[in-house]
Structure formats: C-alpha cells, structure tokens
Amino acid sequence: MGKEIKIALAGNPNSGKTTLFNALTGSNQYVGNWPGVTVEKKEGKLKKHDDVIVEDLPGIYSLSPYTLEEVVSRNYLVTERPDAVLNIVDGTNLERNLYLTTQLTELGIPVVIAINMMDIVRKNGDQIHIQELSRELGCKVVEISALKGTGVQEAAEAAVAAAKSAKTIPMHTFSGPVEHAIAHIEEAELNGVPPEQQRWYAIKIFERDEKVLAQLNIPKQTLDHIELDIKAAEQELDDDAESIITNERYVYIATLMKGCYKKKNAGKMSPSDKIDKVVTNRWLALPIFAGIMFLVYYISVTTLGTVVTDWTNDTLFGEWIQPGVSGFLTNIGAAEWVNSLVVDGIIGGLAAPIGFAPQMAIVFLFLSILEDCGYMARVAFIMDRVFRKFGLSGKSFIPFLISSGCGVPGIMASRTIENEKDRRMTMMTTTFIPCGAKLPVIALIAGFLMGGAWWMAPMMYFSGIIVVILSCIILKKMKIFAGDPAPFVMELPQYHFPSIKGVLLHVWERVWAFLKKAGTILFLCCAAMWFLGSFGIQDGVFGLVDTESSFLAVIGGGIAWIFKPLGFGTWQAVASSLSGFVAKEGIVSTMGVLSGLGEVEEYAVSMHDQFAAFFPTSIAAVSFLLFNMFDSPCLAAISTMSREMGSRKFFWFAILFQNLLAYAVSLMVYQIGGLILGEIAFSAATAAAFLVLAAVLYLLLRRDPNKHPERLPERQAAYTR
Amino acid sequence: MKTLKQAKIGETARVVKLHGEGALKRRIMDMGITKGVDVYIRKVAPLGDPVEVTVRGYELSIRKTEAESIEVQ
Numbered sequence: 001m002g003k004e005i006k007i008a009l010a011g012n013p014n015s016g017k018t019t020l021f022n023a024l025t026g027s028n029q030y031v032g033n034w035p036g037v038t039v040e041k042k043e044g045k046l047k048k049h050d051d052v053i054v055e056d057l058p059g060i061y062s063l064s065p066y067t068l069e070e071v072v073s074r075n076y077l078v079t080e081r082p083d084a085v086l087n088i089v090d091g092t093n094l095e096r097n098l099y100l101t102t103q104l105t106e107l108g109i110p111v112v113i114a115i116n117m118m119d120i121v122r123k124n125g126d127q128i129h130i131q132e133l134s135r136e137l138g139c140k141v142v143e144i145s146a147l148k149g150t151g152v153q154e155a156a157e158a159a160v161a162a163a164k165s166a167k168t169i170p171m172h173t174f175s176g177p178v179e180h181a182i183a184h185i186e187e188a189e190l191n192g193v194p195p196e197q198q199r200w201y202a203i204k205i206f207e208r209d210e211k212v213l214a215q216l217n218i219p220k221q222t223l224d225h226i227e228l229d230i231k232a233a234e235q236e237l238d239d240d241a242e243s244i245i246t247n248e249r250y251v252y253i254a255t256l257m258k259g260c261y262k263k264k265n266a267g268k269m270s271p272s273d274k275i276d277k278v279v280t281n282r283w284l285a286l287p288i289f290a291g292i293m294f295l296v297y298y299i300s301v302t303t304l305g306t307v308v309t310d311w312t313n314d315t316l317f318g319e320w321i322q323p324g325v326s327g328f329l330t331n332i333g334a335a336e337w338v339n340s341l342v343v344d345g346i347i348g349g350l351a352a353p354i355g356f357a358p359q360m361a362i363v364f365l366f367l368s369i370l371e372d373c374g375y376m377a378r379v380a381f382i383m384d385r386v387f388r389k390f391g392l393s394g395k396s397f398i399p400f401l402i403s404s405g406c407g408v409p410g411i412m413a414s415r416t417i418e419n420e421k422d423r424r425m426t427m428m429t430t431t432f433i434p435c436g437a438k439l440p441v442i443a444l445i446a447g448f449l450m451g452g453a454w455w456m457a458p459m460m461y462f463s464g465i466i467v468v469i470l471s472c473i474i475l476k477k478m479k480i481f482a483g484d485p486a487p488f489v490m491e492l493p494q495y496h497f498p499s500i501k502g503v504l505l506h507v508w509e510r511v512w513a514f515l516k517k518a519g520t521i522l523f524l525c526c527a528a529m530w531f532l533g534s535f536g537i538q539d540g541v542f543g544l545v546d547t548e549s550s551f552l553a554v555i556g557g558g559i560a561w562i563f564k565p566l567g568f569g570t571w572q573a574v575a576s577s578l579s580g581f582v583a584k585e586g587i588v589s590t591m592g593v594l595s596g597l598g599e600v601e602e603y604a605v606s607m608h609d610q611f612a613a614f615f616p617t618s619i620a621a622v623s624f625l626l627f628n629m630f631d632s633p634c635l636a637a638i639s640t641m642s643r644e645m646g647s648r649k650f651f652w653f654a655i656l657f658q659n660l661l662a663y664a665v666s667l668m669v670y671q672i673g674g675l676i677l678g679e680i681a682f683s684a685a686t687a688a689a690f691l692v693l694a695a696v697l698y699l700l701l702r703r704d705p706n707k708h709p710e711r712l713p714e715r716q717a718a719y720t721r
Numbered sequence: 722m723k724t725l726k727q728a729k730i731g732e733t734a735r736v737v738k739l740h741g742e743g744a745l746k747r748r749i750m751d752m753g754i755t756k757g758v759d760v761y762i763r764k765v766a767p768l769g770d771p772v773e774v775t776v777r778g779y780e781l782s783i784r785k786t787e788a789e790s791i792e793v794q
Binding site: 061062064066067093094095096099239240242243246247250251276280281282283285286377380381382383384385386388487488489490491492493494 | 739749751753755756769780782783784787
C-alpha cells in the first residue's frame with residue numbers, strides 16, 4: 001500500500017455535496033468538529049479505495065476571510081494541502097457555483113469538477129459543453145447525479161488520478177493593471193513560497209486579505225511598495241482591490257458561460273418556481289408556515305413524540321428493565337444500596353439520555369426533511385423580520401417551537417442556524433420557553449393559588465416569550481455577542497424531494513452524537529444527583545436515607561438563605577428546586593415527598609395546608625414558580641447545551657446568565673409585587689429589587705456600545721475617494 | 722441615487738455600484754451581485770422584509786438595509 005491520498009470535497013451549500021459525500025464513502029464516515037470551532041468536520045474512506053480519504057469541507061460560496069466556514073476550508077486547503085480537490089458544482093446554478101471554482105483552481109492543487117444534477121439539467125433541455133468547460137478551466141470535468149448515483153465513481157476515480165499526476169493551472173487572468181500588480185507582488189515577496197502556491201498568495205495580498213497578511217508577516221517596507229501597486233490598480237479601475245477581483249471573476253465566468261452553456265427556455269417557470277410562488281406568497285406564506293409548524297409540533301411534541309418518550313421512560317425502563325433488574329438483585333440477595341445503585345443510579349442514569357433519543361429522532365427527521373427540501377431557507381425568509389429585531393435568526397423560530405415540548409431537542413434544533421452568535425444566543429434563551437416537564441409545576445402552583453386557573457399556563461408561555469425577547473435585547477448589547485450583524489444575504493435553494501437515505505443518515509448522526517457526547521455527561525450528572533438524593537447521614541450513620549435527610553436536603557438547607565429575598569427560603573422549597581435540575585417534573589414529586597404527602601402527581605385542594613408550609617405568601621409561590629421556569633434547565637438540557645455551545649466560556653456564561661436572570665425576575669416579582677399587594681414590608685431586599693430593576697432597564701435601553709454609526713460614513717468616504 | 726431597495730417588485734434593475742465595505746460588501750459580491758449584473762426583484766417577504774431577487778439565474782434573499790447599499794439604474 002502506497003501513500004495515503006487525501007481528496008477534499010468542496011462546493012457551494014445546496015450543491016448536493018453531502019449526498020455526494022455519502023455516495024462516495026457509504027457508511028465509512030467519521031464525524032467530528034474542526035479544531036476549536038463548532039463547524040462540523042466529516043471524513044471517510046473512498047469506497048473500493050482503502051488508501052483514499054475524502055475530506056468533506058463545509059459548504060461555502062467563496063474563500064473570503066469573513067465567515068467561519070470559509071476560513072476553516074481555506075486553512076485546510078492551504079496548510080494541509082490535500083492531493084486533489086473534487087469540486088462539486090450545481091449544474092442548474094452554474095454561474096454562481098463556478099465562482100468558487102475560479103478560486104479553487106488558483107490554489108495549485110489539482111482540481112476535478114463534478115457537475116451535479118445533470119439529470120435535471122438534461123430534463124430542462126439545457127446543455128453544458130463539458131469539453132469546452134474543461135479546456136477553459138484547465139481541469140477535468142465529470143457529469144454526475146449524486147442523488148441517482150450516476151457518474152459518482154468516475155468522478156472519484158478522476159480525482160484519484162488527478163492526485164497522482166495532474167496539475168491544475170488557473171487559465172483565467174485578471175485585467176492588465178491587476179496582473180501587473182500581482183506580478184510585482186510575486187516578485188517582491190513570494191520567493192520563499194512554492195511556485196504553485198504563489199498565485200493564490202499574490203491574489204490574496206492584492207485583496208489585502210487580513211488573514212494572509214498576518215500569516216506571511218511581510219516587512220513593512222515591502223508592504224508599502226506593494227501598496228503602491230495596489231493603489232495604482234485601484235485608481236485605474238475605480239474600485240477597491242477586493243471588489244476588483246470579485247468583479248473580474250464574475251466577468252470571466254459570464255464570458256465562459258456564453259461558450260459552454262445553452263439554456264433552453266429562458267424565462268419559463270420551473271416547478272420549483274411554481275411551488276415558491278404559492279409557498280412564499282404574500283398572503284399564503286404565513287398560513288402555510290403556521291400549518292407546517294403546527295404539523296411538526298403536533299407530531300414531534302404532542303402526539304408521536306410523547307408516545308415514544310413515555311414508552312421508553314415508563315414502559316421500557318419503568319416497567320420492564322428497572323423492576324426486572326431490581327427483582328433479580330433482590331432474588332440473589334444483593335444489599336439494598338447495591339440494588340439502588342444499579343437500578344436507580346446506573347440504569348436510571350442510562351435511561352435519561354436514551355429516553356430522549358426517540359423524540360430527538362422524530363424532531364430531526366422533520367428538520368432534516370425541511371432542510372433538504374429547501375423549506376428551511378424559506379422559514380428564515382418569512383420569520384427574519386420578527387427575529388432579527390432581537391438579534392436572532394429567522395431560523396430560531398424552530399428551536400423555540402420545539403422547546404415548548406422539550407428543551408433538549410430544541411437546543412439540538414438550533415444547529416440549523418449558520419451564524420455562530422445567533423445559534424449560541426438561541427441556545428441560551430430557548431429553554432426559557434416552558435417545556436412539557438414544567439407544566440406539572442405550573443399546574444401545581446396554579447392549583448395552590450388560583451384553584452387551577454386555566455390561564456396560568458398560557459401566562460407562563462407568554463412570560464417565557466417576553467423573557468426571551470428581553471434577554472436577547474440585553475445580550476445583543478453585551479461584548480460577548482458584539483460584532484457586525486450577520487449579513488442576511490441568503491440563497492433560497494430550489495425545492496426538491498429530499499433523499500431518504502440522506503435524511504435517515506442525518507437523523508442517525510445527530511441522535512448518535514447526542515447519545516455519545518451529551519449522554520455521557522448526563523449519565524454522570526444523573527448518577528451524582530441520585531447519590532445526593534438517596535444518601536445522607538441519618539442518626540449519625542451514613543447510608544441510604546429518606547429524602548428529608550439526604551445530602552440534597554442538607555445542601556438545600558445550607559443554601560436556603562440565598563432564596564430568602566425571593567420569598568421561598570425554606571429548605572423544602574430549595575431542595576425541590578435542586579431536584580428540578582435532574583428533571584423539572586421532579587420538582588412536584590420532591591415537593592410531595594417533603595411535605596409528607598408522598599407521591600404527588602397533581603394538586604388537590606386537600607393538600608393546601610401542606611403546601612402552605614412551603615410558601616408563607618401567595619406572591620412567594622409565584623416567585624418560586626418563576627424561578628423554576630427561568631433558571632438553568634434540567635441536566636439533560638444543560639449537557640446538550642455544553643456540547644452544542646462548543647465553548648466552555650459561552651457555556652458557563654449561559655449557565656450564569658440563566659440563573660442570575662431567574663433570580664432577578666423572582667426578586668423583582670416577589671419584592672416589588674409583594675409590596676404593591678401589601679404582603680410584605682419594605683426591606684433592604686426591596687431596595688435591592690428596585691436597584692435590579694433599574695439595572696435591567698439600563699441594560700435594555702442603553703445605546704448599543706458596540707455600534708459606531710458615526711464611523712461608517714468616514715470609512716465609506718475613504719473608499720470612494 | 723437609486724438603490725435596490727427602491728426598485729419595485731417585478732422590475733429588473735442593473736447594478737451600478739456597491740457601497741459599504743468589508744464583510745457585508747464582499748458577501749453581497751460573492752453571491753453574484755456585482756457591477757453591471759441584472760437583478761430581478763421577485764417578491765417581498767410576507768412581513769415586508771427581506772426581499773427575494775433573482776440574480777445570475779438563482780434566488781437570493783436580501784434585507785432591505787442591505788439592498789440600500791446597492792446602487793442601481
């Protein structure tokens with residue numbers, strides 16, 4: 001076996017790259033992250049070639065230095081230098097797809113172009129002259145249909161062959177002044193760079209690409225000299241260097257298209273156009289959107305999702321596995337603590353992540369279909385107006401919707417948001433929407449206070465939404481989320497039928513990633529909580545104890561003073577809140593146990609006196625409810641968040657933010673609300689509540705310190721000069 | 722100066738110049754909106770923003786604030 005060959009798969013988003021990657025590597029894939037970032041990295045062995053690795057680069061439109069995906073791809077191509085690049089190009093969208101090609105051919109790496117969706121191109125009656133295109137671009141061109149699997153193997157073979165022998169020399173040239181400057185740059189600075197890479201670097205230096213300039217560390221004198229050439233070209237062509245290059249690439253492609261591409265019915269509507277005409281119609285778009293979202297919600301959250309989750313949790317684990325194992329252990333005479341360790345600690349810990357898996361699979365099935373068929377981009381298109389006001393993406397709608405069922409798949413659903421900041425902000429705030437497990441808590445407090453007023457639950461959803469909006473406004477102005485707003489120049493891809501294989505593979509990948517990464521953390525956390533909740537020191541002896549003597553209760557008592565200003569500084573209330581970290585529905589059962597009522601599932605009038613011990617006043621009960629709505633979510637959601645955030649800093653920031661926010665909300669409601677209702681007297685805590693209110697108002701209303709509108713015109717002037 | 726923001730639905734506008742700078746300008750250009758290209762204004766999103774345009778044979782969504790930096794005739 002010779003040297004390992006590396007082939008990079010590069011192409012625009014929506015060009016069928018994932019489908020091609022799946023077809024090339026089959027199930028032989030490894031999914032991870034690019035070092036240091038949350039951009040997904042996939043590689044796999046080429047079918048029938050054990051010594052060929054296919055590296056799937058993120059879908060990109062360009063090799064600019066501005067987006068994370070582009071920088072990741074660039075770094076890989078420039079520093080790792082794969083043996084060949086297989087560039088997948090959407091044949092139905094040739095002009096824009098070839099723009100990336102013109103950049104890839106400059107890298108000095110052999111390039112093979114696979115023109116995808118040839119079946120659709122032919123069906124439309126359009127023609128692409130492959131030979132002509134190949135001659136013009138200086139690299140081999142293969143026709144394929146990744147979905148149907150035609151030409152895929154030929155494309156791969158061509159890439160392998162190119163890796164072994166061919167060289168790709170960029171055939172297109174820029175205009176006179178640009179070439180002049182590039183020649184000078186190569187001469188002045190790039191002597192140390194291998195000849196085949198010189199053109200790439202020279203063009204990037206001409207574009208004043210910050211990342212490349214920082215990497216090369218050019219002496220100031222040379223830089224000044226180069227700058228003169230660039231300035232001369234800019235003056236002659238009346239534009240900035242970066243725009244000149246971009247412009248000339250497209251001009252070149254336009255001439256290329258004239259010779260190589262014949263469109264049969266220009267101006268005629270394609271089936272995709274017809275679908276879009278209805279789906280994003282001014283009047284129909286919102287009702288259709290509401291309908292689709294209702295369907296997703298209804299199936300994945302209300303009906304099928306609940307059924308499978310309940311079955312896994314209650315029947316599979318609750319009725320079969322746990323009692324079965326427990327009975328077995330009792331029969332063989334195992335000690336009580338061993339029984340508890342195995343059944344509640346280990347199996348209970350395993351059940352938690354596995355219990356989420358089926359619902360996760362359903363949610364991802366929908367997301368993947370929506371993404372694949374092209375509707376997800378339309379969701380962003382329709383909802384952008386609403387969400388960008390709070391610094392979120394239109395695609396944030398879906399995580400919020402799913403979170404009203406369960407925050408775990410909700411957080412996972414934020415993966416569809418491309419922009420890292422938008423995605424992190426969505427993850428941080430999406431669990432403020434009450435999930436299914438919080439409903440029993442709402443019902444309990446509603447029962448206790450208002451005789452089960454029906455409007456309590458809608459009220460909580462409503463306050464959840466308000467908290468999300470206010471948090472986003474505050475967060476957007478913080479330094480951690482500062483920076484230029486993400487441009488929303490987004491492609492609306494053609495509608496097409498999703499590939500079943502692709503969708504299923506995607507679902508499997510997501511669920512497996514969840515089980516592997518979030519599942520491990522969750523398992524450990526559940527085991528720890530089980531230990532704290534079941535063990536303690538009773539009558540001076542360490543061992544398995546009743547809940548009220550457990551370590552959890554002791555910790556609850558120890559930190560109860562923190563919650564005094566919120567009105568529920570009793571150890572029972574605090575211990576109940578703590579148990580909410582395992583699962584929010586645990587709050588109700590812990591309250592039942594601690595109040596001496598035993599297993600409680602819902603509130604009954606007869607329980608009023610026992611619960612009154614928890615909350616001295618009714619406003620304290622409201623404060624307790626609000627705190628448990630908005631503090632950091634259950635361990636499952638926290639584990640998912642820690643994996644999906646992809647950054648320790650952001651993760652701990654999120655946890656801190658959520659708990660501080662919950663505390664602040666409860667403090668304000670209890671102290672200020674209590675004062676108004678006359679339930680409590682003015683105290684230092686009330687003063688603190690007013691201070692917090694003032695701070696919140698300041699954070700909400702202050703001018704965005706990271707925006708410098710006055711700087712923009714100046715800079716623009718510098719460019720138009 | 723007329724910008725893409727002022728162009729009406731169903732109108733085809735030719736790009737004269739791109740204003741602005743840095744990441745946003747580069748992104749707009751990377752997506753194919755460059756000097757001299759024809760942009761067809763296809764529709765406006767149901768809530769009034771963003772707009773959908775056809776450029777270089779494909780569909781692109783762009784916010785009105787971004788369309789404002791594109792000078793057309």
